[in-house]
Amino acid sequence: MVGVEAGGEGIVPGHHAARFQGGRLGVLQGTRTYVLADDDGQILLTHSVSAGLDYAAVGPEHARLRDRGRVQYVAADDAAALRAFRTLAELEGILPALESAHVIAHVIEAAPRMGREEIVLVNLSGRGDKDVDQATRFCELLPALAARGDDADAAGALCAERDGPAASSGAKRGADHRP
Numbered sequence: 001m002v003g004v005e006a007g008g009e010g011i012v013p014g015h016h017a018a019r020f021q022g023g024r025l026g027v028l029q030g031t032r033t034y035v036l037a038d039d040d041g042q043i044l045l046t047h048s049v050s051a052g053l054d055y056a057a058v059g060p061e062h063a064r065l066r067d068r069g070r071v072q073y074v075a076a077d078d079a080a081a082l083r084a085f086r087t088l089a090e091l092e093g094i095l096p097a098l099e100s101a102h103v104i105a106h107v108i109e110a111a112p113r114m115g116r117e118e119i120v121l122v123n124l125s126g127r128g129d130k131d132v133d134q135a136t137r138f139c140e141l142l143p144a145l146a147a148r149g150d151d152a153d154a155a156g157a158l159c160a161e162r163d164g165p166a167a168s169s170g171a172k173r174g175a176d177h178r179p
């Protein structure tokens, strides 16, 4: 099994929410698990285009599955998740939640290396109806990202360029944080 975390704008402290890629054991809100924290254990800010993944800790069930080697965890960045959101909508008429779109991004990347007989089972954890505004806003920026030739570069930074400081990821972070 493969789990896909939120690579955000790249695995740089404060710019992603991939607890297994950039995290450490710690405690947040009473739960001991992998968290994004500094050397003193202070919790770091996080970023993801998807509000549901924009959190500094991961469920302890995932931590156990990872430590036992049952699940391999990888990350998909904002731009890949947004492209996957659009691809699934265009090809299948399914709007995945932006959270789930990270998994689709991984499948799009990994499937070409698989055998034709292999079967992929994807868990779409939620619907993307709730994310249409957010996806539209960021998807408009994808051609600009591609033109820069820098996929993992911040869609948020481009939003800030376009919409001004009020729409920057700093403002978004404060509004989006929820477990």
Ligand SMILES: Cc1ncc(COP(=O)(O)O)c(C=O)c1O
Pocket: 051, 052, 053, 059, 097, 099, 100, 125, 126, 127, 179
């Ligand atoms: C659609 C969707 N999928 C996945 C998640 C993340 O779930 P978990 O924290 O259990 O990994 C969320 C969290 O809000 C969500 O809304």
